[in-house]
Amino acid sequence: MISADDLRYFLAVAKHRRLNLAADELRVDHTTVGRRISSLEHSLGQRLFDRTSQGWELTPSGGLLVEPAESVAAALVSAHDAIGRRGTLLHGRVRVACPDGFGAFLLAPALGALRRANPDLTVEIITATSHLPLTIRDFDLAVTLEEPTDSARVIKRHLTPFVLRLYATKAYLRDAPPIRSVDDLARHTLIWYVDRLMDVASLRAVHDALPVSVRVQSTNITAIWQAAAAGVGIAPIPQFIASKDSRLVHVLPDLVFTSDYWLVLPREHAYLARAQAVARVIESLVDERRQEISG
Structure with a gap:
């Protein structure tokens, strides 16, 4: 029979894919983790992980065990939280x-x-x-x-919708070609997310609305914001970020992108x-x- 403790070891390895990282989370030796996984596989008569050079990869049987294992682990945490710590500080x-x-x-x-x-x-x-x-x-x-x-x-x-607008510095706009319409952005340096990683529809829509390739790309909005604030170019930035930066001004103020x-x-x-x-x-x-x- 599978124990809740067995599932705890299983989930740690499934999460980290390496015995040493799972062992750090569980606060045991990595050999103990390996031994517990082998014992669990033996009791189930199923191989749960393939040991590869890239780490411990879930087998199809292991994948089927993840959801019920998560449910058991979460139920135990919830029970402890509801009964064992009621009326005390959060921990x-x-x-x-x-x-x-x-x-x-x-x-x-x-x-x-x-x-x-x-x-x-x-x-x-x-x-x-x-x-x-x-x-x-x-x-x-x-x-x-x-x-x-x-x-x-x-x-x-x-929770809420949020808006993004185009921003740049006054110095950048002073020295760059004038912008009267979206088409004029084709003559400017645009800053946005790395397009090959952009799999969120609402943010991809921003990318698709820009009339020229984005030449400065990042995976992080802080880098995008800081590039625009340093005068590198024009960037769509959430209003709640850019509105607090006095270095930035709106570009095409009527152009607003919305997400949620x-x-x-x-x-x-x-x-x-x-x-x-x-x-x-x-x-x-x-x-x-x-x-x-x-x-």
Whole structure:
């Protein structure tokens, strides 16, 4: 019979794909991890991982075990959280997956009160502006740029629309050809995300609306913002970022791009007190800054 402890070892290896990294998370020796995985495979009569030069890769049988293993692990955490710690300070770890702009410019600065009230709580902000992997071992809650389609496994709430506008410095605009329409952007240096990595429809639409190839590309909105603020060129930047930078001015002020933020919680984690606390922080900061965010 599979034990919950067996599944804990299994999920650590599935997550990290290397025994030493799984061992660090579990706080055991890597040989112990390997021995526990081998024992689990023997008891199931199935090989769960292929040992390759790139790491431990899930086999088809291992892939089938991930979802039930996650559910068991999450249920145990939820039970401990609900019963063992009721009425005490929040503790443990909350992993938040979100776009880089939201994480750096909205969420991170809003965590002060939560941290002061709960010194044993760790908040991990994992940022990426791409499709987020919706498996519950990847995050406790997430902010996404697209509405999740897997409603059976997650609880989702629309947070807010947000707007992006084109920005550049006055010095750049003074020395560059005049801009009276979108077509005039073809004579300018444009700054935006790396196009081969841009798999979010709303942000891809921004790229497609630009009349010339983007010559300065990044995977991070901070780099895009800083390049524009240094006078490198013109960039679409979320209004809540650019509006606080006096170096930047609007380019073609009537041109506005709109996207949306969604709050997503895996159903297995939705009632964890620490996940709910971070969700409240997110909802509160959006309410307080809604006009700035949504334009």
